Amino acid sequence: xxxxxxxxxxxxxxxxxxxxINNGVTMAKYAAQGAHVALVTCTLGEEGEVIPPALAxxxxxxxxxxxxxxxxxxxxxxAELGVHDHRFLGGPGRFRDSGMMGAPQNRRPEAFxxxxxxxxxAYLVEVIRELRPQVLVTYDPDGGYGHPDHIQAHRVxxxxxxxxxxxxxxxxxxxxxxxxxxxxxxxxxxxxxEGFARLGAARTEMSFPGLASPRDVPGVVDDxxxxxxxxxxxxxxxxxxxxxxxxxxxxxxxxxxxALSNDLAQPLFARxxxxxxxxxxxxxxxxxxxxxxxxxxx
Numbered sequence: 001x002x003x004x005x006x007x008x009x010x011x012x013x014x015x016x017x018x019x020x021i022n023n024g025v026t027m028a029k030y031a032a033q034g035a036h037v038a039l040v041t042c043t044l045g046e047e048g049e050v051i052p053p054a055l056a057x058x059x060x061x062x063x064x065x066x067x068x069x070x071x072x073x074x075x076x077x078x079a080e081l082g083v084h085d086h087r088f089l090g091g092p093g094r095f096r097d098s099g100m101m102g103a104p105q106n107r108r109p110e111a112f113x114x115x116x117x118x119x120x121x122a123y124l125v126e127v128i129r130e131l132r133p134q135v136l137v138t139y140d141p142d143g144g145y146g147h148p149d150h151i152q153a154h155r156v157x158x159x160x161x162x163x164x165x166x167x168x169x170x171x172x173x174x175x176x177x178x179x180x181x182x183x184x185x186x187x188x189x190x191x192x193x194e195g196f197a198r199l200g201a202a203r204t205e206m207s208f209p210g211l212a213s214p215r216d217v218p219g220v221v222d223d224x225x226x227x228x229x230x231x232x233x234x235x236x237x238x239x240x241x242x243x244x245x246x247x248x249x250x251x252x253x254x255x256x257x258x259a260l261s262n263d264l265a266q267p268l269f270a271r272x273x274x275x276x277x278x279x280x281x282x283x284x285x286x287x288x289x290x291x292x293x294x295x296x297x298x
Contacts, residue, residue, distance in 0.1 A: 004036050004131065004132070005034055005035055005036045007030070007033075007034075007035035007036065007134065007293050008035065008036040008038070008131055008132060008133040008134055008135075009030055009035055009036065009037050009038070009133055009134070009135045009136075009137070009292065009293075010038045010039075010040065010127070010128065010131060010133040010135070010136050010137070010179075011023055011027065011037070011038070011039045011040070011136075011137045011138070012039075012040050012042070012124065012136065012137070012138040012153055012156070012157040013039065013040070013041050013042065013138075013153060014041070014042050014043060014112070014139075014143070014147065014149035014150045014152070014153040015041065015042075015043055015044075015045035015048065015070075015097060015149060016041055016044065016045050016070040016071070016073055016074035016077070016247060016250075017045070017070075017073070017074075017077070017244070017247035017250045017251060018041075018150075019039050019041070019077070020077050020081070020240060020243035020244045020246070020247060020251075021244060021251070021258075022144075022185045022218075022219075022272070023137060023185065023272060024081060024239065024240030024241075024243045024244065024272075025230055025232040025236045025237065025239075025240045025270060025271070025272050026137075026230045026272050026292070027039070027081045027082075027083050028080075028081040028082055028083075028236050028239040028240060028243075029230060029232070029236055030292075031081060031082035031083050031084075032082055032236075035293075036085065036131065036133075037081075037082075037083045037085065038083075038085040038086070038087070038127070038131055038133065039078065039083060039085070039086040039087070040086075040087050040088070040089055040124060040127055041074065041086065041087070041088050041089070042088070042089045042095055042112055042120075042149060042152070042153050042156065043067075043088075043089075043095050043096060043097040043098075043112050043149055044066075044067030044068070044070055044071060044088065044092060044093060044096070044097065045066065045067065045070045045097050045250070046060055046064065046066050046067035046070075046096055046097040047060050047066075047096075047097040047098070047099040047100075047103075047105055048066055048070070048097065048249065048250055048261070049250075049261035050066065050249045050250075050261070051248070051249060051250065051251070051252055051260075051261050052248060052249065055069070055248075055249055058249065060105075066249065067092075067093065067096075067097070069249065070247075070249065070250075071088075071092060073246055073247045073248065073249065073250075074086060074246075074247075076246035077242075077243040077244070077246035077247055078243070079246075080239055080242040080243040080246055081239055081240070081243050082239070085131075087127065089120065089123050089124060089156070090120070090123040094123070095110065095111070095112040095115055095120065096108060096110045096111050096112065097111070097112065097149060098111040098112050098113035098114070098148045098149050098152070099111075099148075100147065100148075101146055101147065101148050106148055111148075112148070112149050112152050112153075113148040113149060113151075113152050115152065115156075117152070117155050117156055117159050118159065118163070120152075120156045121156045121159040121160040121163055122160075122163070122170065122173065124156060124157065124160035124164075125160045125163050125164045125169070125170065125173050125174075126173040126174060128160060128161065128164040128177055128179065129164055129173055129174025129175060129176070129177050130174055132177045133179055134179065134180040134181065134293060134296045135179070135180065135181050135182075135183065135292045135293060135296070136157065136161055136179045136181070136182045136183070137182075137183045137184075137185065137274065137292070138153060138154055138157035138158070138182070138183075138184065138185070139151075139153055139154040139157075139184060139185055139218075139219070140154060140184040140185070140186070140219060140275075141154055141155075142154075143218075144185060144218025144219040145216075145218040145219075150218075154184075158182070161179050161182060161278075164176065164177050164178070164179070165177065165178040165179070179278075179279075180279050180280075180295075180296040181276060181278065181279030181280070181292065181293075181295075181296055182276070182277050182278040182279060183227075183228065183274040183275060183276055183277065183292060184219070184274065184275045184277055185218070185219045185273075185274065186219045186220075186221050186225060186226055186273045186274055186275045187217055187218075187219050187220050187221075187269065187273055188220075188221065188222070188223040188225075188226045188273055189214075189220055189221065189222055189223060190223050191269065191271070191273070192214045192217050192220050192267075193214065195266075195267030195269065196211075196213075196214055196266075196267065198256075198267060199211060199257060199265055199266065199267055202255075202257070203265075205255075206254050206255070206257055206265055207252075207254050208252070208254060208257070208259045208263055208264065208265035209263055210263065210264045210265070211264055211265050211266075212259070212262070212264040212265060212266040216264070216266055217266065221275070225275050226273045226274070226275060226288060227274065227275050227276040227281060227283070227288060227289060228273065228274040228275075228276060228283075228288055228289040228290070228291075228292060229271055229272070229273050229274075229288050229289075229290065230271065230272045230273075230274075230290065230292070231271055231290065232270045232271060232272075236270075237270045240268075240270070241253055241268065244258060244268070253268065256268050256270075274292065276289070279295075279296070280295050280296075281294075281295065282294020282295030282296070
């Protein structure tokens, strides 16, 4: 196993910053426990908007240097979470940010949305067979909120998990490996409603001029769909918050709230939630897991 820790966890995300918003607590918690936490990011996020005016020149319609800048932001965020293994699918810049759904950027040949799923998945198969994770975390089929790169990241992650396990597939990429459990990022509806109630009560104390809505939160589902929740202490919440701040072109943080480039406040969730979609549950029926490795450590 090349000296890797006994527990190995792989996250697949579309752009730098997605990992900190969705999984910052989870990544920091398992890294602190000594698990091997790995992140594969599928694009550099070149088409993102930029919050700080002093960095506005980085955008795609000006210098088009936001992607390289976000490599540095991601490295700083991972340092805050204690994660040392973070990679870009196929190498930095292999796939370009596709922009929002329906944008002309979707149709660029180099756009992630335009990539052949099996060809893109091969890069991830190599990572899976190298690291041999027991647990994979990615998005649901809608990518959480319909962004083409998130949808494509879901497709590539799920296909790569399938191909990595096939004995006859590309032995040049390593020996076959079956991932024990696959989770999708989720947020229970009750938690979203509570978060926005808290947000409304604190509105006059925040620096953001407006409020987002629960529809802006990706991956919201009815509470009964949630199969796992990861709790956080103050140190883990602080690590997640610091990681989000490190993505300064994309995220502004104010206490327990944050905003993206639209400057609309939304809750920063300290507890993180998941839906198990492949593998054996590590909790009794109707109960939630509190460890993503539950049932697979043996």
